[in-house]
Amino acid sequence: MSFLNKEICDGDNPDLTEERRTATFDTDRMAQVIYGSEKFAARRRQITKSISRIPALQDTKPLAFMTREEKITEACRELDVLSDHWEQLIYVNDEEEALHLHREVIGMEGHPFALHETMFIPTLVSQASDEQQEKWLGRARKREIIGCYAQTELGHGSNLRKLETTATYSPSTQEFILHTPTITALKWWPGALGKSSNYAIVMADLVIKNKSYGPHPFIVQLRDEKTHQPLPGITVGDIGPKMAFNGADNGFLGFDHFRIPRGNLLMRHNRVEPDGSYLKPPHAKIGYSSMVKVRSRMAMDQGLFMAQALVIAVRYSAVRRQGFLEDKSQEVKVLDYQTQQHRLFPSIARVYAFIFCGLETIQLYEKLILDVNKNGDTSGMADLHSLTSGLKSVVTHFTGQGIEQARMACGGHGYSMASYISEIYGVAVAGCTYEGENMVMLLQCARALVKAVELVEEGHPEKLSPMMAYLTKPSVTVDLTVGPEAYVKIFQLIAKKQAFKATEQLHKFMVAGDSRDVAWNKSAVELTKASRLHTRLYILKTFIRRVESITDISVKAALTDLLNLHLNYELLDVASYALADGIMSSTQMDFIKNQLYSSLEKIRPNAVSLMDSFQFSDLQLRSVLGRRDGHVYQNLFEWAKSSPLNQSEVLPSVTQYLKPMMEKSKL
Ligand SMILES: CCCCCCCC/C=C\CCCCCCCC(=O)SCCNC(=O)CCNC(=O)[C@H](O)C(C)(C)COP(=O)(O)OP(=O)(O)OC[C@H]1O[C@@H](n2cnc3c(N)ncnc32)[C@H](O)[C@@H]1OP(=O)(O)O
Numbered sequence: 001m002s003f004l005n006k007e008i009c010d011g012d013n014p015d016l017t018e019e020r021r022t023a024t025f026d027t028d029r030m031a032q033v034i035y036g037s038e039k040f041a042a043r044r045r046q047i048t049k050s051i052s053r054i055p056a057l058q059d060t061k062p063l064a065f066m067t068r069e070e071k072i073t074e075a076c077r078e079l080d081v082l083s084d085h086w087e088q089l090i091y092v093n094d095e096e097e098a099l100h101l102h103r104e105v106i107g108m109e110g111h112p113f114a115l116h117e118t119m120f121i122p123t124l125v126s127q128a129s130d131e132q133q134e135k136w137l138g139r140a141r142k143r144e145i146i147g148c149y150a151q152t153e154l155g156h157g158s159n160l161r162k163l164e165t166t167a168t169y170s171p172s173t174q175e176f177i178l179h180t181p182t183i184t185a186l187k188w189w190p191g192a193l194g195k196s197s198n199y200a201i202v203m204a205d206l207v208i209k210n211k212s213y214g215p216h217p218f219i220v221q222l223r224d225e226k227t228h229q230p231l232p233g234i235t236v237g238d239i240g241p242k243m244a245f246n247g248a249d250n251g252f253l254g255f256d257h258f259r260i261p262r263g264n265l266l267m268r269h270n271r272v273e274p275d276g277s278y279l280k281p282p283h284a285k286i287g288y289s290s291m292v293k294v295r296s297r298m299a300m301d302q303g304l305f306m307a308q309a310l311v312i313a314v315r316y317s318a319v320r321r322q323g324f325l326e327d328k329s330q331e332v333k334v335l336d337y338q339t340q341q342h343r344l345f346p347s348i349a350r351v352y353a354f355i356f357c358g359l360e361t362i363q364l365y366e367k368l369i370l371d372v373n374k375n376g377d378t379s380g381m382a383d384l385h386s387l388t389s390g391l392k393s394v395v396t397h398f399t400g401q402g403i404e405q406a407r408m409a410c411g412g413h414g415y416s417m418a419s420y421i422s423e424i425y426g427v428a429v430a431g432c433t434y435e436g437e438n439m440v441m442l443l444q445c446a447r448a449l450v451k452a453v454e455l456v457e458e459g460h461p462e463k464l465s466p467m468m469a470y471l472t473k474p475s476v477t478v479d480l481t482v483g484p485e486a487y488v489k490i491f492q493l494i495a496k497k498q499a500f501k502a503t504e505q506l507h508k509f510m511v512a513g514d515s516r517d518v519a520w521n522k523s524a525v526e527l528t529k530a531s532r533l534h535t536r537l538y539i540l541k542t543f544i545r546r547v548e549s550i551t552d553i554s555v556k557a558a559l560t561d562l563l564n565l566h567l568n569y570e571l572l573d574v575a576s577y578a579l580a581d582g583i584m585s586s587t588q589m590d591f592i593k594n595q596l597y598s599s600l601e602k603i604r605p606n607a608v609s610l611m612d613s614f615q616f617s618d619l620q621l622r623s624v625l626g627r628r629d630g631h632v633y634q635n636l637f638e639w640a641k642s643s644p645l646n647q648s649e650v651l652p653s654v655t656q657y658l659k660p661m662m663e664k665s666k667l
């Protein structure tokens with residue numbers, strides 16, 4: 001079967017056109033699966049088309065040749081143009097459409113609204129009372145004010161209970177006094193805080209009558225709305241250049257006894273009354289909801305980062321010819337090498353798997369917020385917290401690995417900033433750190449796992465949440481040839497064994513006299529391993545569920561090949577556990593390897609289309625190597641010529657130093 005999209009292929013590199021001809025499915029149909037619905041996939045295309053009709057949004061100077069200041073200015077110029085066209089481009093207040101618009105036009109290097117959309121507004125939605133929403137949410141949505149999320153401090157990011165910024169209630173004036181008592185209490189890292197935001201959600205330790213109530217969210221005006229000057233009592237600025245993400249002004253912030261009205265404590269779930277009495281929230285960690293929101297998005301966002309790198313690497317691999325196979329008259333596309341396929345295809349499978357998880361966790365968060373806000377029902381919080389803690393850690397780790405492999409798969413040109421892969425890598429791996437450092441979050445996930453194992457050991461398996469039910473499954477011998485369910489069974493056994501082993505180790509140290517915290521630390525590596533396996537099992541099951549639900553036969557067939565690759569690759573990757581515990585034999589290992597290699601061959605003809613299906617525009621990709629038309633070499637040459645170093649033949653560094661040095665050497 002062939003699905004040739006004329007519009008796409010006309011004038012393209014013939015090697016890429018050939019790849020698109022061999023596809024066995026329709027990329028528009030695949031896009032519906034990727035983006036969760038026919039409607040949203042179509043809206044994305046429509047928005048992309050509308051963007052392409054606005055000349056002021058087309059690419060200017062390549063980002064790689066811009067200074068940081070130029071990048072920030074350019075992002076703001078684009079935001080201004082977008083704001084003029086906002087209502088004609090997207091449905092106002094549709095978060096997914098807004099995200100797509102920003103991703104495509106401004107890209108991933110950060111911008112003044114990145115935290116406004118992803119954390120400031122969501123915190124107002126989940127934490128502000130109706131009255132407070134009336135006051136601030138409308139203004140925020142209309143972009144009359146720009147906000148950020150200021151939580152992390154110079155001295156503390158992971159351990160929130162030790163945040164030092166205080167918000168001390170003064171009943172006589174009905175104000176909170178925000179204060180930065182030490183250098184380590186300076187807020188440090190919040191995105192868009194340094195120069196752009198005029199408001200912030202500030203997480204500070206609530207203190208009433210000398211009693212600390214822990215971190216609470218406050219809305220704080222930082223800058224004058226007319227002059228944009230910091231208000232008296234506020235010290236704020238940019239923390240300097242970063243590994244990537246340099247279009248964002250991550251900032252620092254200090255308070256000198258800065259007063260805000262009582263009504264600026266976000267009070268949907270807790271209250272401080274005028275006399276200073278405190279009303280507890282229905283769940284102690286409800287104030288952490290914005291972090292859970294971002295974590296619940298991360299499987300999707302990271303999947304899309306990795307997808308961008310893979311679109312670039314796969315298209316380039318179909319254009320790049322090097323070396324010979326059978327036919328000595330023509331060099332082969334590097335995509336035909338088994339090693340190249342092995343380098344790229346398992347990551348393609350992970351991209352799809354991560355995105356399917358993201359579609360699910362985004363919905364789970366939306367449901368949770370509805371339950372909490374409408375019915376005060378917090379019962380889903382613990383499960384979503386442990387799930388998203390594990391997921392953000394596993395997904396960011398593999399995304400980093402996948403992008404780096406994509407970079408190497410592009411050979412020398414992958415190392416050039418023309419590929420854009422280094423930027424994608426730099427931005428994506430920030431996710432290993434932000435929203436909770438990966439080890440810290442794996443250990444959060446482990447808390448839930450250990451609790452579940454303890455329930456089983458105490459004879460209460462009925463109390464387990466559905467995600468943990470596998471911990472009660474008995475050991476069985478599995479015939480791998482029967483299909484995905486057999487892989488799930490083996491994975492469940494591996495994950496279960498590791499969860500029990502890690503818990504056993506924890507208990508052993510406790511029995512020997514260690515406190516739970518010390519025993520926990522002595523078992524931490526084993527615990528993180530259990531969390532990873534538990535999370536990878538969830539990813540695998542989600543992938544299977546999603547593929548089963550697809551109705552388009554050709555799309556389903558292509559994704560089944562990808563799923564089979566995933567099952568074999570993941571199981572092989574954790575085979576050491578299975579071998580050590582006698583869960584799998586070496587014959588089964590050989591079977592898995594052979595399945596894996598034949599999956600690579602099956603996927604090969606669909607590789608380019610599997611990545612085309614993401615329907616990223618060239619504007620969004622920002623990559624010379626990944627262009628849709630595949631005209632790599634001409635454009636690389638043009639790109640290099642536009643380097644500022646090539647704007648003159650002889651650089652001042654030559655006249656000033658190299659020439660005199662060479663002259664001196666002649667003497
Ligand atoms: C439209 C525009 C879009 C444009 C997009 C363009 C592209 C942009 C690209 C990229 C955007 C960039 C965006 C960057 C964004 C970054 C933002 C940030 O980084 S904000 C800072 C994050 N900071 C952390 O995540 C700290 C991590 N630490 C913590 O969360 C806590 O300290 C934690 C969870 C590690 C411990 O918290 P404890 O000390 O209060 O609690 P304990 O004592 O350990 O636990 C007590 C119980 O509470 C539960 N718990 C903890 N947190 C919970 C929660 N959230 N929900 C439910 N339970 C929770 C625990 O599981 C535990 O349960 P049991 O006792 O075991 O049953």
Ligand SMILES: Cc1cc2nc3c(=O)[nH]c(=O)nc-3n(C[C@H](O)[C@H](O)[C@H](O)COP(=O)(O)OP(=O)(O)OC[C@H]3O[C@@H](n4cnc5c(N)ncnc54)[C@H](O)[C@@H]3O)c2cc1C
Nearest residue numbers: 149150151152156157158189190191430433434435436439
């Ligand atoms: C690009 C970027 C954007 C960010 N944006 C924001 C933002 O908008 N708002 C905001 O408030 N913050 C933001 N942050 C800050 C970010 O959330 C924190 O850096 C992150 O939570 C990690 O905390 P930390 O820096 O204190 O790391 P640390 O906790 O100091 O980590 C250092 C090491 O200690 C280990 N460690 C720490 N605690 C434990 C433990 N209990 N057990 C085992 N190991 C442990 C970690 O695993 C790690 O290896 C951003 C950070 C980055 C990089």
